[in-house]
Amino acid sequence: MLSLFENPRLRGGIHAEEHKVETSGVPIAQGMPLPKRLYIPVQQHVGKPAEPLVKVGEKVLKGQLLAYSQGTISAPVHAPSSGLIADVLDYPAPHPSALPIRTIVIETDGLDEWVPLQIPVDPFELQPEEICMRVGAAGVVGLGGAVFPSAVKLDLGRKNQIHTLLINAGECEPYLTCDDRLMQERAADIVTGIRLMLRGMNAPAAIIGIEDNKQEAYDAMTVACAAYPEITVRQVPTRYPMGWDRQMLRYLTGWEIPADGRATDIGVVIHNVATAYAVFKAVCLAQPLISRVVTVSGGAVGKPQNVEVLIGSLMTEVLAYCDTDKAAISRLIMGGPMMGDALPRADVPVVKACNGILALAAEEIETPDVKPCIRCSTCVGACPVGLLPLEMASRIKANQLDAAVDLGLKDCINCGTCSYVCPSNIPLVHYFKYASGELYKRQQMEHKSEQTKRLVDDRNQRMERIRLQQEEEARKAAEARAERQRQQEAAKAAAAAAKATEATKVTEESL
Amino acid sequence: MSIKPVSGPHVIAVRRVDEIMGLVIIALVPATAWGLLLFGFPALYLCSATIGSALLFEAMCLKMKGVEAAPFLRDRSAILTGLLVAMTLPPWAPWWIGVAGSAIAIVLGKQVYGGLGQNLFNPAMLARVALLISFPIEMTTWVNVNPLFFGPGPIDSLAITFGNAGADAVTGATTLGAVKTGFSNHLTLPGSLSDYNGFLSFIGWERGSFGETSSLLVLGGGLWLLYKRVIQWHGPVALLASIALLSTVFHWIDSSHYLGPWAHLNSGAIMLLAFFIATDYVTSPNTPAGQMLFGAGCGILIFIIRTWGGYPEGSGFAILLMNATTPLIDHYVRPRIYGRYRNGRPIDISQS
Numbered sequence: 001m002l003s004l005f006e007n008p009r010l011r012g013g014i015h016a017e018e019h020k021v022e023t024s025g026v027p028i029a030q031g032m033p034l035p036k037r038l039y040i041p042v043q044q045h046v047g048k049p050a051e052p053l054v055k056v057g058e059k060v061l062k063g064q065l066l067a068y069s070q071g072t073i074s075a076p077v078h079a080p081s082s083g084l085i086a087d088v089l090d091y092p093a094p095h096p097s098a099l100p101i102r103t104i105v106i107e108t109d110g111l112d113e114w115v116p117l118q119i120p121v122d123p124f125e126l127q128p129e130e131i132c133m134r135v136g137a138a139g140v141v142g143l144g145g146a147v148f149p150s151a152v153k154l155d156l157g158r159k160n161q162i163h164t165l166l167i168n169a170g171e172c173e174p175y176l177t178c179d180d181r182l183m184q185e186r187a188a189d190i191v192t193g194i195r196l197m198l199r200g201m202n203a204p205a206a207i208i209g210i211e212d213n214k215q216e217a218y219d220a221m222t223v224a225c226a227a228y229p230e231i232t233v234r235q236v237p238t239r240y241p242m243g244w245d246r247q248m249l250r251y252l253t254g255w256e257i258p259a260d261g262r263a264t265d266i267g268v269v270i271h272n273v274a275t276a277y278a279v280f281k282a283v284c285l286a287q288p289l290i291s292r293v294v295t296v297s298g299g300a301v302g303k304p305q306n307v308e309v310l311i312g313s314l315m316t317e318v319l320a321y322c323d324t325d326k327a328a329i330s331r332l333i334m335g336g337p338m339m340g341d342a343l344p345r346a347d348v349p350v351v352k353a354c355n356g357i358l359a360l361a362a363e364e365i366e367t368p369d370v371k372p373c374i375r376c377s378t379c380v381g382a383c384p385v386g387l388l389p390l391e392m393a394s395r396i397k398a399n400q401l402d403a404a405v406d407l408g409l410k411d412c413i414n415c416g417t418c419s420y421v422c423p424s425n426i427p428l429v430h431y432f433k434y435a436s437g438e439l440y441k442r443q444q445m446e447h448k449s450e451q452t453k454r455l456v457d458d459r460n461q462r463m464e465r466i467r468l469q470q471e472e473e474a475r476k477a478a479e480a481r482a483e484r485q486r487q488q489e490a491a492k493a494a495a496a497a498a499k500a501t502e503a504t505k506v507t508e509e510s511l
Numbered sequence: 512m513s514i515k516p517v518s519g520p521h522v523i524a525v526r527r528v529d530e531i532m533g534l535v536i537i538a539l540v541p542a543t544a545w546g547l548l549l550f551g552f553p554a555l556y557l558c559s560a561t562i563g564s565a566l567l568f569e570a571m572c573l574k575m576k577g578v579e580a581a582p583f584l585r586d587r588s589a590i591l592t593g594l595l596v597a598m599t600l601p602p603w604a605p606w607w608i609g610v611a612g613s614a615i616a617i618v619l620g621k622q623v624y625g626g627l628g629q630n631l632f633n634p635a636m637l638a639r640v641a642l643l644i645s646f647p648i649e650m651t652t653w654v655n656v657n658p659l660f661f662g663p664g665p666i667d668s669l670a671i672t673f674g675n676a677g678a679d680a681v682t683g684a685t686t687l688g689a690v691k692t693g694f695s696n697h698l699t700l701p702g703s704l705s706d707y708n709g710f711l712s713f714i715g716w717e718r719g720s721f722g723e724t725s726s727l728l729v730l731g732g733g734l735w736l737l738y739k740r741v742i743q744w745h746g747p748v749a750l751l752a753s754i755a756l757l758s759t760v761f762h763w764i765d766s767s768h769y770l771g772p773w774a775h776l777n778s779g780a781i782m783l784l785a786f787f788i789a790t791d792y793v794t795s796p797n798t799p800a801g802q803m804l805f806g807a808g809c810g811i812l813i814f815i816i817r818t819w820g821g822y823p824e825g826s827g828f829a830i831l832l833m834n835a836t837t838p839l840i841d842h843y844v845r846p847r848i849y850g851r852y853r854n855g856r857p858i859d860i861s862q863s
Contacts, residue, residue, distance in 0.1 A: 011849075016522060096518075174522065246849060259850030259857040266860055337521040358521075365521055371528050371586065374628040376792035381743070381799075386846035388797060408848045408855075416520035423528045424628075430518045 009251050012384035013239040014417050016174045016338070018213065022304040023297050024177040028185060029307045032321050038080050038106045038312030039091055039349035040066060045141040046148045047073030052104055058085045061115040063288050066104050069136070075149040076139045078288035080310040083108040094315070094334050094348040096341045103349070106312070117286040123196060128158060131200035131283055138282030139289045139352075144168060144243070144272030145335055147353045150279065157201035157269040165198055165206040166252070166263075169221075169273035170236060170243035172211060173336025176356045178293040179273050181306045183210070183217035186277060187224035193280030194231055201269060206231045208273070209248045213238040240338060241415040245270040247384050259411060274355070294318065294354055299361025300328035309350045315357055316346045324359050331365050333358040338416045371424035379418035379428060385411050389418035393431045401442075404435055412436070532587035534741050535787065538732035539594055542783075545728050546721040550602035551659045552668030554721050558597040560672070561609035565593030565617050572622035588627055592616050595635035595787065598722025599780060599827075600642075603654040606672050608646060612638040632834045633794045640827040653685055653718040685719050686712065686778045687823040690770060699767040712777040719779075726777045733786025742790040745799045746806040750785045751776060753810030761818070769818065779817075780826040784809065788826075794834045801837075801844040808833045 043049035050067035054060060060079040069076045086107040090100035120126055126134070136151030157165075171179040183190060194206050208225070210218045212235040225231045236242050236251055246257050249268060257263055263270050274293065281287045290311055297304040302323030309318055315332070333340040334354050350357070379389035387408045395403040409432060418428040547554050569589035573580040583589075596612040619641075620634030621627070643650045657663075663671060684692060686707055693699075711717055715725025723729065736742045754775050761769035775781065780788075789795060789802075789809055796805050809829045816825025847853050 014524070016524075250849075256858060257850055258860060259848065261850075261857065261860065331517070331521060333519075333521055337519070339519055340521065342517045342519070342521065360521065367523065368527060369582070372626065372628045374528060374531075374588075374792050375797065376531070377797040380797045380846065383846075384849070386848045388845060390797065391841070407845075408851075411848050411850070419523070420520050421524050423524075423526055423531055425523065425527070427518065429520070433518060 007237075007251065009254055010237060010239065011247075011386060012382045012417060013241060013247075014382055014420055015238060016240055016420065018238075019175045019297065020177050020180070020213065023175075023295055023306055024180050024214070024216075026181075026305040028181050028293055029305050029321075032307055032309060032313070032318070034081060034108055034110060034112065035310070035313045035317050036108060037086065037314075038083075038108060038310060039314065040077055040080065040104045040106065040312040041091070041093060041349065041351060042067045042077055042102045042104065044077060044147065044311070044352040045075040045139075046146065047071060047075070047152075049102065050074060050077050052088055052102070054085050054088075054104065056085050056087060059083070060085060060106065061113050063115045063117065063290060065288075069139075069149075073149055073152055075141050075151075076137065076288075077104075077311075078139055078290050079106060080290040080312050081106065081108045082111050082113040092345060092348050094341075094343060094351055094354065096343065098344045098348065119286045120283070123192075123283045124199065126199075126283070128200050128202055131196055132158065134283050134286070135200065135279055138278070138287070140275065140278045140282050141289070141352050142272055143274035143278060143292060143352065143355065145339070145353055145355060150271065150275055153269055153271065154197060154200045156264055157203060160264040161267060162201050162203040162264065162269050163205065163267040164253070164269075165194070165201065165203050166245065166249055166268055166270040167194055167206060167208040167273050167276060168243060168245050168248055168270055169208055169210045169214075169217070170248055171214070172238070172240040172243035173338050173340070173356070174240075175297045175358055176295045176336050177297075178295045178306050178355050180214045180217045182274055182277055182293055183214070184220050187217075187220040189280045189284075190221070190273060190277045191224045191228065191231065192284060193276035193278070195228065196279055196283050197271060197276060198230065203269070204230060207252055208233045209236045209242075209252055210234070211236055211238045211242055241384055241413070241417060244384060244413055244415060289352060292350075292352065292354070294350060295356040296322040296324075296359075297356070298329075298333075298359040299364050300325050300330075300359040309354075311352060312349050314347050314349055315343075318350060318357055319346060319359060328361050329359040330362040331358075331360045333360065338420070339414065368425050370426055373424055373426055376423060378421045378423065382417045382421045384415065384417065385413060387412060389428045389432075392435075393426065393428050396431045396435045401435055401439060405439070409435055409439075528588075529586045531741055532591050534739055535736065536587065536591055536594060538736045538741075539591075539598070539722070539729075539787065541732055542715075542722050542725055542728040543594065543598065545715055545725045546598070546602060548659050549656050549715070549724065550654060550721060551657050551662035552665050553663070553671040554602040556668060556672040557600060557602065557604055557606065557609050557721065558594070560606045561597040561600070561613050562590055562593035564610040565589045565596070565613040568614055568617040569622070572618060573626075576622075576626075583627065586627065589617060592621070592634050594722075595783075596638045598783065599635065599639045599720050601650060601652055601654065602721035603652070603671055604649055608642060608649050611645075612642055615641045628793055630793055631837070632831055633788055633791050636788055636827045636830045636834075640831060643822070643827065651688065653683060653688070655683055655718060656716060683718055685823070686717070686774060687817060691823040707774065709773050709777065712774070723780045723783050726782045729782035729786065733782065736786065736790075742786065743799060743802065745802040746789045746795060747785040749803040749806030750789050750810040750813075751781070753807045754781065754814055757811065757814045775814070775817070779824040781813070784813075784826045784830060788830055789833075794837055796837050796840045796844060798841075798844050798846055800846075801840045804840055804844060805833055805837065808836065 042052055048071035051070050052067040054066050061082045062079055064079045065076055066079050067077045083106045087105040091103035092098040093101045132151050132154045140150040141147040169179055198206055218235055221233045225233050234252055242248055250256050255266055278289050291308055293306050294309045295306050332343045332346055334343055335356055373390055383389055392404045392407045392409055412432045414429055416429045566589050570580040573583055593613055596616050616634035616638035620637040621630045624630040714727050717724055737744055755772040758772040758775040762771040789806055796802050812829035812832055813825045816828055851857055
C-alpha cells in the first residue's frame, strides 16, 4: 500500500538489518602496529597489472614507487612503509578463489621513513592536467569497491564536458561504516578533494549523496561544504542498493544512464567519497594511496571498529588487532555482506578494494534449505533494475541462456537483493553469476573458433595466391619458351632463305 | 582456520515460505471463527474434514513422488488450501463434499502440475468450480443462520456432516441466488430482494458459504495482509474497482434489473477472492501492472457471469479463466529495465 506514495525515481531495494551502530560511533583507529611483512599485489585495480621495478634486496622508502602502471587503464603501486624488498612472488589473492597473483613483499624496518615528497604550494594553482597526473601517479583508484583508476575517469571527464560530479557516499551495505567515519572525521579534507576533482575535470558542480542513516556524517559534510556553493549535500533514503551509482543518480536528479552507455555520456562523473579523500592526499600532501580505512566487524570480532590499515597488511593481523575470536569465524568476507566475497583463507593482504573485513559468526549467516519457487514475485518488486529474477532463474535452470538474456540478464548488477528477499531461499543471484560466466565462456569459445576460422581462411587465401602466382609464372615461362622457339625458328628460316639466295647467286655467276 | 567459500549475499531476510502461509492463515481466522459461530458444529466438522484430508492427500502425493513429505507439510500450504476450500463450501455440506474438494484441490489442482509453485490454476477455486458443476444440489443448499450452541449440538451435528441429516435444516437462497431465481420467475430486483439488508450482509449475518458471509471480517484480514506486506494492493483494488464501476453504471441505467455496487461487493466470494485468491502468488501475474490487469479481468468476468450467465455466482469461473491468462500477461507485461525503453532498446542520451 505504501508503495503508492513512494518516489517514482526509487525502485526496488531492501532495508536490510544495518549492523552499523557497532562501528559508526567509534573513531577510526590509527594505532595498528606496523606489520613485519607487507604483501603488495601489483594488480589492485581494474585494467592491466602494474609492472614491478624493484629488485629483491633493494631498500625502499615509504611512498616509493614499487610497480609502474602500464597501458591506458592501470595504476601504480607504492611502498606502504620503508624496508627491504624481501621477495617478489606469486601469493594468494584476497579473492574467493585465492589464486596466487604477483606480489611484492616488503620486510619493514620499523623506521617508516618517507621518500621526499613534492608538496605543491597551492594545489588550486595547479593546471587541471597536472591534478589528474598527480592523482594517476599516486595510484588512486575507486575505493567504493570497483577500483577503477581514478585519473582515467578524471581525464575522461575533462574530455567530455562534464556538468555534474556525483559523490557516492551512500554506503548502503550493512555493517560497513568506513565512509561514514571518514566523513565524520575528515569532512574538510574530503571537500578539498572534491574541489580538486572539479578543477581536474573543469566541471561546475558536485552533488554528494549520503544515506539518511548517517546523520552525523551529513551534518559534518554540510558544515564543510557551507563555503562552497558549487557543492550540494543531499540525503537519500536508506535502501540497499542505493550505493549503486546509477540508482543514486536517478534518485537525486531523475537522470538515467542509457543501458549501453556510461555516466559521461550524459555529462556526469561518479566517484566514491573515500576516493575524494585519496585525491586530497595525492594532490595536497603528495602522498600515494598506501593506506585506507577498513571496517572490521562481525559477530566474531571482539572490538568492531574502523581501522586505518596499510595496504599489504595481512587480514589475520588486522583481525587480531580487533580482538577477533578465530574459532568463532564461520565466514570471512571482504567487502559488505551483500556483494562482498567470501574468502577461503585469512592470511591474504588488505588491498585498495577492501572496504570491509567481516568475520561473521554462525548465527549471522544461517541459511535455511532451498524450497521451491512459489512465484511470490517479491524478487520482482525488490529488483532495482526492473528485472524478473524468478523468470530468469527458471530459464537458466532449464539451460535456456538466450531466453535469460532476452529477459535482461546482462543488465543484472548482481546486487543480491533478490536472493535476500526470496522466502524460498533460492540463491537467485548465484544463478545469474553462473549464467554470466557461461555466456562469457561461450563468447570466448566463439571468439576462439572465429579466430581459428580466420586463420584457416587466411591460409587458404595465401595458398590460392601462391597457386595463382605459380600458375602465372608457369604461363610466363611457357610463353617465353614459345617466344624463344619462334625466334629460333625464324632465325633458322632466315638462314635457310639466305643460303638459298646465295646458292642462286652462285649458280647465276657460274653460268 | 578453514572457511568454506560461498557466494553472496551472506545475509538474508527472515520471512520464509511457511511464515507467509502462516500469516495468510491467521488473516483468515476471524472470518473462519465467524463462520463457526454462525453455523455451529457441522461447519467445524466440515472444516476439519477438509483440512485433514488436504494434508493427507498432500502426503500421499509426495510419497508417490518419492519425496520426503514432512518438510513440505510443514510449509503450511496444504493447510491453507484445505481452509480455503472449506470456506467456499456450504457450511452444512456432507463430509464427502469437503474431502472431494480437498482431493481436487491438492491432487488435480496442485500435485499433478508438480507441486508447490507449479500449478496454473488456483487449487481452491478449481475445487469449488468442479464441485459446483458435479454436485449442484449439495453445493447450493444454503442453511439458515444457526449460531453455535443455539443450533444442533456436537452429537447431532455428527449426523449432519457424516450422516445424511442435512436435509432437515431450514434452508433458503443467498442474495445472488435469490436474484437469479427471481429473474427466472419474471420478478424484478426489488421483488426478489424484499428481505435483503445491506448492513447484515456486510457484517455477515446471512446465508452463504461458511467463510464468505462476512465481507467485513474477510476485508479486515485482507487489509492486515496488505499492512504486513504479504500481498500487494494492485490486484484487489483493480478487482473491486472494476466491479464497483460496472455495477454502478448498470444500476444507474436500470435499477430494477441490475444490483447496485454495495450488494455486489458484499455478496458471494468477492472479498475472499479479491484479497486471498486473486493475490495467490503462484497463479497471478508477477508485476504490479500485470496484477492490475488480472484483477480488472476477474472483476469484469464476475460481473458478466453474475449478470448474464447461468450461475448466480461467477467468482470461481472468473478466477480460473484469468489464471489461464496469467502466463500471457506475464509474457507481455514486464517492468521497464533501468536505462532502457519498454521495448528493451537502450534509452537515447538526450532523453535521460
